[in-house]
Amino acid sequence: MAKPEPETWGEVPGSMEQAAITTRYTFLDYIRSRRFAILLIIMLVISAILTFVFAYKRPVEALVDPLSFYSTWWGMSATFVVALSGIFFGGDAISSEFQNRTGYFVLPNPVRRSSVYVGKFAAALIAASIILVVFTLITVANGVYYFGFTVPFAFWESAFFDWVYLLAVLGFAFLVSSSFKSGAYSILVSAIFLLFAFSLIESLVEDLAGIEPWFVLSYASQIVGNVLDASYPAHVQTIPEMFGAHVITLTVYNVGVGEGLVILLAYFVVTSALGLYLFERKEFN
Amino acid sequence: MSNPSLEAVGLSKRYGTFNAVSDLNLKLEGSKCVGFLGPNGAGKTTTLKIFTDLIRPTGGHAFINGANVHTSKKQALAHVGTVIETPEIYSSLTPREGLSLICAHRGVPKSERRKKIEEVIEEVKMGEWIDKRTGKFSKGMKQRVNIASALLGDPSVLLLDEPTTGLDPRGMSEVRDIVKALKSRNRLIFMSSHLLGEVSEVCDEVAMIDHGKLLVYDTISNVTTKFSKGGDTVEVGLIRPLGAGVLEKSVASIANVTSAERMDDRNLRITFTGGLASQESILSELAKLNIGVVSYRPAISGLEDAYLDLIKETL
Ligand SMILES: Nc1ncnc2c1ncn2[C@@H]1O[C@H](COP(=O)(O)OP(=O)(O)OP(=O)(O)O)[C@@H](O)[C@H]1O
Numbered sequence: 337m338a339k340p341e342p343e344t345w346g347e348v349p350g351s352m353e354q355a356a357i358t359t360r361y362t363f364l365d366y367i368r369s370r371r372f373a374i375l376l377i378i379m380l381v382i383s384a385i386l387t388f389v390f391a392y393k394r395p396v397e398a399l400v401d402p403l404s405f406y407s408t409w410w411g412m413s414a415t416f417v418v419a420l421s422g423i424f425f426g427g428d429a430i431s432s433e434f435q436n437r438t439g440y441f442v443l444p445n446p447v448r449r450s451s452v453y454v455g456k457f458a459a460a461l462i463a464a465s466i467i468l469v470v471f472t473l474i475t476v477a478n479g480v481y482y483f484g485f486t487v488p489f490a491f492w493e494s495a496f497f498d499w500v501y502l503l504a505v506l507g508f509a510f511l512v513s514s515s516f517k518s519g520a521y522s523i524l525v526s527a528i529f530l531l532f533a534f535s536l537i538e539s540l541v542e543d544l545a546g547i548e549p550w551f552v553l554s555y556a557s558q559i560v561g562n563v564l565d566a567s568y569p570a571h572v573q574t575i576p577e578m579f580g581a582h583v584i585t586l587t588v589y590n591v592g593v594g595e596g597l598v599i600l601l602a603y604f605v606v607t608s609a610l611g612l613y614l615f616e617r618k619e620f621n
Numbered sequence: 622m623s624n625p626s627l628e629a630v631g632l633s634k635r636y637g638t639f640n641a642v643s644d645l646n647l648k649l650e651g652s653k654c655v656g657f658l659g660p661n662g663a664g665k666t667t668t669l670k671i672f673t674d675l676i677r678p679t680g681g682h683a684f685i686n687g688a689n690v691h692t693s694k695k696q697a698l699a700h701v702g703t704v705i706e707t708p709e710i711y712s713s714l715t716p717r718e719g720l721s722l723i724c725a726h727r728g729v730p731k732s733e734r735r736k737k738i739e740e741v742i743e744e745v746k747m748g749e750w751i752d753k754r755t756g757k758f759s760k761g762m763k764q765r766v767n768i769a770s771a772l773l774g775d776p777s778v779l780l781l782d783e784p785t786t787g788l789d790p791r792g793m794s795e796v797r798d799i800v801k802a803l804k805s806r807n808r809l810i811f812m813s814s815h816l817l818g819e820v821s822e823v824c825d826e827v828a829m830i831d832h833g834k835l836l837v838y839d840t841i842s843n844v845t846t847k848f849s850k851g852g853d854t855v856e857v858g859l860i861r862p863l864g865a866g867v868l869e870k871s872v873a874s875i876a877n878v879t880s881a882e883r884m885d886d887r888n889l890r891i892t893f894t895g896g897l898a899s900q901e902s903i904l905s906e907l908a909k910l911n912i913g914v915v916s917y918r919p920a921i922s923g924l925e926d927a928y929l930d931l932i933k934e935t936l
């Protein structure tokens with residue numbers, strides 16, 4: 337059968353361009369949505385609490401030098417902000433297309449599902465990166481207030497690692513959101529994993545099984561805090577601890593920087609690919 | 622431009638052991654409107670979803686303009702406009718933004734987008750709302766924007782799943798006019814509907830489906846002659862009771878009347894063949910009889926009769 341002749345309209349754009357189109361409109365939707373505002377407020381509240389605690393309590397150990405400051409402030413909060421961003425922007429990115437029926441508007445067009453997936457991922461990444469950049473700026477502003485412009489290089493490393501962690505978190509959240517057709521379930525499941533379950537699995541594996549939890553996302557994310565320690569912790573530490581009359585040796589694993597980056601990137605690649613595969617196969621019914 | 626076409630080859634969709642669509646073979650080609658009829662759960666929406674790659678068939682293939690919908694989606698859907706199952710636009714976007722998104726995906730040149738969007742929004746009478754966020758729109762308002770989106774980029778094929786659901790009476794009639802206008806511009810329109818009046822008004826052909834199986838695909842007039850028992854029916858209201866014998870002697874013998882029966886003293890039911898032309902001539906013959914005709918209106922259309930004959934049960 338003959339191919340349809342080209343119309344007077346320009347040809348359908350390439351898949352990368354369509355991904356960029358998806359990004360533009362999804363980002364517009366994110367920026368206007370209430371959840372962007374809510375996340376921004378949560379992040380500002382966390383910043384305000386930290387600012388207040390440092391300004392009025394002046395914790396001595398945290399203010400001995402710039403590294404301790406960044407380690408305390410950023411080490412306590414950076415991965416949490418990333419996990420929240422992942423839940424907010426990725427938690428129902430794909431499931432909402434089914435539940436809110438927006439997929440019926442966009443997908444019966446000459447556009448591949450992969451373009452929509454990649455485009456939405458990029459939009460979520462940009463929105464979450466904005467939150468992360470604002471949080472970084474507030475952190476540095478406080479650091480500058482106490483120590484002047486001597487921001488330790490380790491902090492920039494840590495900020496970069498946190499952003500790599502964001503890639504992994506969004507990959508994971510997109511995978512979860514591709515597994516459900518209900519936005520509420522997918523947000524709930526990614527929240528449970530990113531806020532509790534990964535840490536729980538990590539400590540169970542480490543403490544009870546005594547093996548290195550290299551396959552757990554939260555384990556890899558520790559490079560964000562570790563790199564801010566005065567000296568990077570040893571890979572394996574054995575700590576004797578008293579349980580009543582017994583002495584038990586606990587084995588503690590600390591993820592190395594290279595190892596952590598590899599795990600985070602592997603999470604990003606594997607979960608993104610798996611999520612896309614699920615989305616491609618999912619039916620609108 | 623080549624003829625727009627749509628083809629199902631052995632198309633099936635099974636859910637477990639249930640056949641939602643089974644071995645559907647159907648080829649539509651050329652500029653026309655084809656009504657897609659069938660009871661609830663017959664498989665109409667399922668078929669249209671397969672044609673837009675929203676779901677995958679468990680057997681067979683769907684082609685639009687010669688391209689396989691699943692394996693060459695971009696080519697197949699390049700010139701297709703759809704409204705399937707009341708879609709939603711991202712709620713914070715306005716109709717203008719939602720439609721620009723569609724224009725961008727379809728490759729409508731940037732310089733033409735604004736004009737084209739305003740044109741289609743005007744066609745569905747949503748001009749006043751073009752820059753308001755769609756999230757708070759009523760169901761019918763959303764459906765109007767959806768119909769506008771299907772018109773973007775001058776599609777050669779339109780797939781519409783009950784396009785007038787949720788619209789007010791004027792909206793329905795406006796959509797019918799839009800569809801009729803499209804037909805004249807080398808468009809193939811495939812439209813599911815439960816409104817037989819709507820279908821006989823705008824469509825040239827019908828495909829009827831039941832339990833996932835195609836029952837008939839033909840022109841409306843062929844379907845009507847083949848399957849409706851006596852063609853069209855009109856109900857005639859009289860100002861006074863009919864005199865004895867008039868019904869049998871005079872009314873029943875008017876040309877093209879196949880049967881005439883008395884419903885009560887002042888109401889007759891006349892079945893006839895020959896469509897609108899004979900509907901008109903019968904009325905003038907009745908007037909000549911001077912039996913006091915005060916009303917004359919179609920009761921069951923031939924299409925409805927055929928539908929009821931072909932589809933005996935629902936579900
Ligand atoms: N996900 C699913 N799982 C099982 N059965 C399904 C699924 N989706 C649809 N069906 C069944 O497929 C059949 C066809 O449904 P479809 O929506 O195509 O009907 P329809 O002709 O559009 O009906 P209506 O006129 O009510 O819109 C129905 O019996 C429905 O129950």
Ligand SMILES: [Mg+2]
Pocket residue numbers: 665666667782
């Ligand atoms: Mg339906």
